[in-house]
Amino acid sequence: MHRKRILVIEDDRSIALSLERTFGREGFEPRVARDGAMGLQMLASFQPDVVVLDWMLPDGDGLEILRSIRKQGETAVLFLTAKDEVADKVLALETGADDYMTKPFHIRELLARVRSLLRRSDTGRPTRQVISQGAIEIRLDERRASREGTQLDLTRIEFDLLAHLAKNPRIVLTREALLETVWGYSFEGYQRTVDTHIRRLRAKLEPNPEEPRFIHTVRGVGYRFQDSSEES
Numbered sequence: 001m002h003r004k005r006i007l008v009i010e011d012d013r014s015i016a017l018s019l020e021r022t023f024g025r026e027g028f029e030p031r032v033a034r035d036g037a038m039g040l041q042m043l044a045s046f047q048p049d050v051v052v053l054d055w056m057l058p059d060g061d062g063l064e065i066l067r068s069i070r071k072q073g074e075t076a077v078l079f080l081t082a083k084d085e086v087a088d089k090v091l092a093l094e095t096g097a098d099d100y101m102t103k104p105f106h107i108r109e110l111l112a113r114v115r116s117l118l119r120r121s122d123t124g125r126p127t128r129q130v131i132s133q134g135a136i137e138i139r140l141d142e143r144r145a146s147r148e149g150t151q152l153d154l155t156r157i158e159f160d161l162l163a164h165l166a167k168n169p170r171i172v173l174t175r176e177a178l179l180e181t182v183w184g185y186s187f188e189g190y191q192r193t194v195d196t197h198i199r200r201l202r203a204k205l206e207p208n209p210e211e212p213r214f215i216h217t218v219r220g221v222g223y224r225f226q227d228s229s230e231e232s
Contacts, residue, residue, distance in 0.1 A: 003029040004118055007048035009039035009065065010080070011058050015103075019052065022107055028114075034058075036065040048075060050117050052110075055081035055092070063095050070096040074156035076117040080105065093193040096155065099184070116184055120160070133166045134227025136205075136214060147205060157182065158201045165215060165225035174222040198223060 006028045010016040016032045023030035031046050033039035036057045043051070051069060055062035066077055076098045081088075084102040092100050098120075099113050131138040138145045143159055145152045154162065160182045165173065175191040183190070202209040216224045 003027060004050070005046060005048040006030045006050050006052060006114065007033065007039065007042055007046055008052045009033045009036065009057065009062075010052070010054045011035060011056075012054070018107075019110075022111070023114075026111060036060045036062070039065060040068055043069060043072065043075070049121060050076045050078060050114050052078050052080050052114070053097075055079060055083050055088075063092065066092070066095050066097060070155065076121055076156070078110075078113060078117060080110070090190060090192055093183075093190060094196045096157070098157070120184065121156075131163065131166045133169055133225065134214070134229065136162075136166060136227070138163050138166055152204050154201070154204060157197055158204070161197055161201055162205065165223065168225065170224060170226050172218045172221055172224045178222065194222075 004027075006019075006023045008016055008019045008023075008030060010019065010032065011034050013034075016034065020030045020032050031042055031048070033042050036059050039051075039053070042048075053062050053065060053069075057065065062079065062081065066079075069075055069077055077096065078099040078101065079092045079097045080101050080103065082103045089100045098117055101110060101113065129139065129141045131140065135148045136145065138159075140163060143156075145154055145159060145162055161178065164178065164181055175194045178194050179190060183193075198215060199209075202212055202215055205214055206212050213228050214225060216226060216228070218224055
């Protein structure tokens, strides 16, 4: 079994070296990139399990690096940055980050968050391998979802969001509950990111996103999964 791989994209030499040593001591296999271009090159060759990404890099914006990472796959990304405004955190999460920490930070908390991301990435053997809800089929072990036999191209967060909703059909799930279960934390300032991901998920899932068939909004509360074509 290979050691979990951590790619640190960080231009601050002292932070980068500290993280590299700490991750190595904790049993991970770390690599460091000092700018975004090197980070994207190492993403392809090193194939990390988690990327720890700085926002302000010498050759560009960490958000652009995040967008490039998302185009290439579903690697878990944790932003580690001095930008501490709620709006920055929300923007990063809406762009596709899995978690967000601000500097200065406690190394034990960072390690805990990295391990949490790794646990979410490791699907293991779910009790229910397949969820079938109307026209939607979700294969948990393969992390694949389809509508009427057509495979859906979902990000990792979109898949987890759909799977959690479909596991609880006809039950209204609050934004707070979805944040806690799918993202692993619950902060009032982040609830908007749930709406953003629901909108993106609907664009891929719904025949007509303006009139949702599967994911229904319960105003002032949250969302409910139900195939409305089966209602009588």
